[in-house]
Amino acid sequence: xxxxxxxxxxxxxxxxxxxxxxxxxxxxxxxxxxxxxxxxxxxxxxxxxxxxxxxxxxxxxxxxxxxxxxxxxxxxxxxxxxxxxxxxxxxxxxxxxxxxxxxxxxxxxxxxxxxxxxxxxxxxxxxxxxxxxxxxxxxxxxxxxxxxxxxxxxxxxxxxxxxxxxxxxxxxxxxxxxxxxxxxxxxxxxxxxxxxxxxxxxxxxxxxxxxxxxxxxxxxxxxxxxxxxxxxxxxxxxxxxxxxxxxxxxxxxxxxxxxxxxxxxxxxxxxxxxxxxxxxxxxxxxxxxxxxxxxxxxxxxxxxxxxxxxxxxxxxxxxxxxxxxxxxxxxxxxxxxxxxxxxxxxxxxxxxxxxxxxxxxxxxxxxxxxxxxxxxxxxxxxxxxxxxxxxxxx
Numbered sequence: 001x002x003x004x005x006x007x008x009x010x011x012x013x014x015x016x017x018x019x020x021x022x023x024x025x026x027x028x029x030x031x032x033x034x035x036x037x038x039x040x041x042x043x044x045x046x047x048x049x050x051x052x053x054x055x056x057x058x059x060x061x062x063x064x065x066x067x068x069x070x071x072x073x074x075x076x077x078x079x080x081x082x083x084x085x086x087x088x089x090x091x092x093x094x095x096x097x098x099x100x101x102x103x104x105x106x107x108x109x110x111x112x113x114x115x116x117x118x119x120x121x122x123x124x125x126x127x128x129x130x131x132x133x134x135x136x137x138x139x140x141x142x143x144x145x146x147x148x149x150x151x152x153x154x155x156x157x158x159x160x161x162x163x164x165x166x167x168x169x170x171x172x173x174x175x176x177x178x179x180x181x182x183x184x185x186x187x188x189x190x191x192x193x194x195x196x197x198x199x200x201x202x203x204x205x206x207x208x209x210x211x212x213x214x215x216x217x218x219x220x221x222x223x224x225x226x227x228x229x230x231x232x233x234x235x236x237x238x239x240x241x242x243x244x245x246x247x248x249x250x251x252x253x254x255x256x257x258x259x260x261x262x263x264x265x266x267x268x269x270x271x272x273x274x275x276x277x278x279x280x281x282x283x284x285x286x287x288x289x290x291x292x293x294x295x296x297x298x299x300x301x302x303x304x305x306x307x308x309x310x311x312x313x314x315x316x317x318x319x320x321x322x323x324x325x326x327x328x329x330x331x332x333x334x335x336x337x338x339x340x341x342x343x344x345x346x347x348x349x350x351x352x353x354x355x356x357x358x359x360x361x362x363x364x365x366x367x368x369x370x371x372x373x374x375x376x377x378x379x380x381x382x383x384x385x386x387x388x389x390x391x392x393x394x
Contacts, residue, residue, distance in 0.1 A: 001028075001033045001034070001091040001092060001377075001380060001384075002033070002034045002035075002036075002089065002090045002091050002092075003025075003028060003033055003034065003035045003036075003090060003091065003092050003093075003094060003380065004035075004036050004037075004038065004086075004087060004090040004092070004093045004094070005021060005024075005025060005035065005036070005037045005038070005093075005094045005095075005096065006037075006038045006039070006080075006084070006093060006094070006095045006096065006102050006106045007021060007037065007038075007039050007095075007096040007097065007102065008039065008040060008042065008075040008096070008097055008100040008101070008102050009039060009040055009041075009042040009043070009068075009075060010037075010039050010048075010058070010063075011042065011043035011044070011048055012245065012271060012273065013043065013044055013214075013245050013247075013271075015213065015214045015244075015245075015298075016180075016213075016296065016297075016298035016299070017096065017097065017122045019298065020180045020181070020182075020298055021037065021061075021096070022058065022059035022060065022061050023180070023181045023182070023183065023369060024180060024181060024372070024376070025037065025061045026060060026061065026181075026369065027181045027369040027370070027372045027373035027376060028373050028376050028377055028380075029060075029061070030369065030370070030373055031373050031374070031377055033377070035061060035062070036055075036061070036062045036063070036064070036090075037058065037061055037062070037063040037064070038063075038064055038066070038080060038083060038084065038102075039063065039064075039065055039066070039080075039102075040065065040066050040067070040068040040075055040077045040080060040102075041065050041066070041067055041068055042068040042072060042075050045072075047067075047068070048065065050065050051065070052065055052066065052067050053065075053066060053067075053079060064083065066079040066080035066083060067079055074099075074100060074101050075100045075101050075102065076101045077101060077102070080101070080102060080105065081101070081105040084102075084105050084106055084109040085109055087106065087109045087110050087113055087115045087117075088113035088115060090115060091115075091116075091380070091384060092115070092116055092117070092118065092153075092380045092383055092384065093106055093110055093115055093116070093117040093118070094117070094118045094120065094156070095107070095117055095118070095119045095120070095148075095152075096119075096120045096122060097120070097121065097122040097124060098119070098121050098122075098124045098125070098140075098145050098148075099124060099137060099140055099144075099145065103119070103144065103145070103148055104144050104148070107144075107147070107148040107151065107152075111151060114387070114391070116153035116383040116384060116386065116387040117152055117153060117383075118152060118153055118154045118155070118156050118379065118380070118383060119148065119149055119152045119154075119155050119156065119173075120155075120156040120157075120158070121155065121157070121162070121166060121295075122295070123162055123165075123293070123294070123295030123296070125162075125165045125166050125168075125169045126161075126162065126165045126293050126295055127165065127293075128218065128292055128293035128315075129293065146170075146171075149166075149169075149171045149172075149173055150171060150172045150173055151173070152173040153173065153174075153382075153383035153386055153387065154173055154174045154175070154176050154379060154382065154383055155171055155173050155174070155175045155176070156176055156178055156379065157175060157176065157177050157178075157295070158177070158178065158179050158180050158295060158296040158317075159177065159179070159295055159296055159317035159318060160177055160317070160320075161295065161317035162177075162295040162296070162317060163175045163176075163177050165295075174382075174386075176379050176382075178372060178375045178376055178379055179296070179301075179366055179367055179372060180296055180298060180301070180367070180372065181367060181368070181369040181371075181372035181373070182298070182301045182302055182305050182363060182367045182368075182369075183305075183369060184305040184360070184363045184364050184367065184368050186278065186305075187278055187281065187282075187302055187305035187306040187307075187363075188305065188306070188307065188360065189278075190282070191275050191278040191279035191282055192275055192279065193279035193282075193283060195275065195276055195279075196272075196275075196276045196279045196280055196283075199269070199276070200241075200267050200269060202239065202264070202267060203239065203241065203267065203283065206237060206238065206239045207235070207237055207238045207239070207285045207346065208238070208239055208240075208241050208280075208283055208284045208285055208286075209224075209228060209238060209239070209240045209241070209284070209285065209286055209287075209288055209342055209346075210240075210241045210243065210280060210281065210283075210284035210286070210287045210288070210303075210308075211224055211240070211241070211242045211243065211244070211287070211288055211289065212243045212244060212272070212277070212280070212281070212287060212299040212302070212303070213244045213289065213291075213299050214244050214245055214246075214247040215242065215244050215245065215246050215247055215249045215250045215253055216247035216248065216249050217249050217252075218291060218292045218293060219289065219290075219291045219292075219294075220289070220290035220291050220292065220313065220333060221242060221249065221253050222249075222252065222253060222256055223290045223333060223334065223335055223338060224240070224242075224288050224290055224338060225240070225253060225256045225257055225260065225262070225266065226256070226260075226335035227288075227290070227335045227336075227337075227338035227339040227342060228240040228260075228262070228265075228266070228339075228342070229260040229262060229335075230335060230336070230339040231339050231342055231343050231346070232260075232262060232265060234343070235346050238265075238285070238346060239265050239266065239267065240262070240265065240266045241266075241267055241269060241280065241284070242266060242267070242268050242269065243269040243270070243271070243272040243277070243280060244269075244270075244271060244272070245270065245271045246270075250268065253268070254268065277302070278306065281302055281303050281306040281308055282306045282307070282308070284303065284306075284308045285308075285345065285346060285352060286308065286309050286310065286311055286328070286342060286345045286346070286352065287299065287300065287303035287308050287309075287310045287311070288310070288311040288312075288338065288341075288342065289310065289311070289312050289313070289316055290311070290312070290313040290315075290331065290333045290338050291312075291313055291315050291316055291333075292313075292315045292333065293315050294315060294316040294317055294318075295317050296317060296318065297312070297316045297317065297318055300312060300316060300318060300322075301318070301363060301367050303359070304322075304327055304359035304360060304362055304363040304367075305359075305360060305363040305367070306360070307356040307357060307359065307360040308356050308359070309327065309328040309329075309345055309352050309355035309356045309359055310322060310327065310328035310329075310359065311328055311329050311330075311331055311338060311341040311342060311345070312328065312329075312330055312331070313330070313331060313332070313333040313338075314330060314332075314333070315333060321362065321366070322359070322362075325358050325359065325361070325362040326354075326355055326358045327355055327356075327358045327359030327362050328345075328355050328359060329341040329344060329345065329355075
């Protein structure tokens with residue numbers, strides 16, 4: 001099959017949905033399929049420093065980047081819209097996220113040429129996200145999202161919780177759950193921590209409670225800082241490492257750390273990627289994510305792959321799987337609840353090690369690329385079969 005992925009932006013600042021796309025592509029490329037990506041150069045207020053309008057290799061995937069224009073909030077890219085005339089060269093189109101120009105353009109061109117397409121909402125139909133800019137989204141849903149979703153061959157959700165939110169939206173297209181892939185072998189191999197420790201020497205020899213993700217109110221970094229303040233006196237050898245790009249909340253987090261008198265025990269590492277990220281997760285005693293809403297939580301699965309137990313809130317879609325596999329602890333989203341969970345794992349190293357091993361086994365079973373690739377291929381085959389059936393009935 002020839003598969004085209006269409007996504008509004010792939011800058012690292014946009015977190016998991018963009019970061020995992022190359023792995024999603026490679027999961028089916030490894031099964032013998034041809035994959036391309038169309039995207040834009042949007043990077044917050046700036047632009048990605050990449051060639052425009054011609055194919056490049058992005059993490060091993062053929063990718064063409066198009067110039068974004070105003071309104072940037074809509075990721076308007078007229079050149080991308082014109083390029084999507086090429087959808088007839090592909091067997092399936094996989095469109096990522098809603099409420100942006102590329103969804104409208106891809107859905108229209110796919111309808112024009114009779115090409116089946118799959119939509120991945122990226123959690124944007126979860127109640128938390130739908131409530132943001134509600135009036136503007138309601139108008140867009142009336143004219144774009146409902147039509148595009150109803151005409152899709154399938155809606156790709158990454159967790160059962162997201163699938164339930166999509167179904168509640170009233171989508172008529174089939175809703176299929178396929179998790180995102182994580183290279184479990186890469187996270188299991190011992191990583192070189194030299195550069196990470198050069199970047200932050202105080203981490204050496206310390207036990208770590210780690211946060212990994214965009215620093216935004218939704219993800220509960222403030223809750224985590226307050227929880228750490230409660231347990232810090234009992235565990236003087238433990239640091240709270242906060243890693244991730246600022247999404248408008250870093251100043252508030254820094255002020256909260258200062259207010260608790262924890263400045264020397266809470267390093268703010270900024271964006272951590274590649275080998276440094278693997279090393280950080282492997283060094284962590286526990287990864288914590290007390291988020292309000294996560295339709296998948298890539299950092300949690302990466303921690304599981306690294307053999308690190310996790311503390312998550314019920315807002316993390318995978319919390320039931322984590323509880324069932326005993327891969328960590330599910331805690332109420334409060335400083336008291338998170339503190340109790342952290343204290344349990346920090347005070348009982350054997351329990352933490354057992355939960356970490358359980359998590360790594362869960363990652364192998366559910367999120368290894370070969371598992372995800374097989375399920376994605378089945379999703380695409382079903383989309384093609386549904387199109388052939390409709391054509392036969394016409």
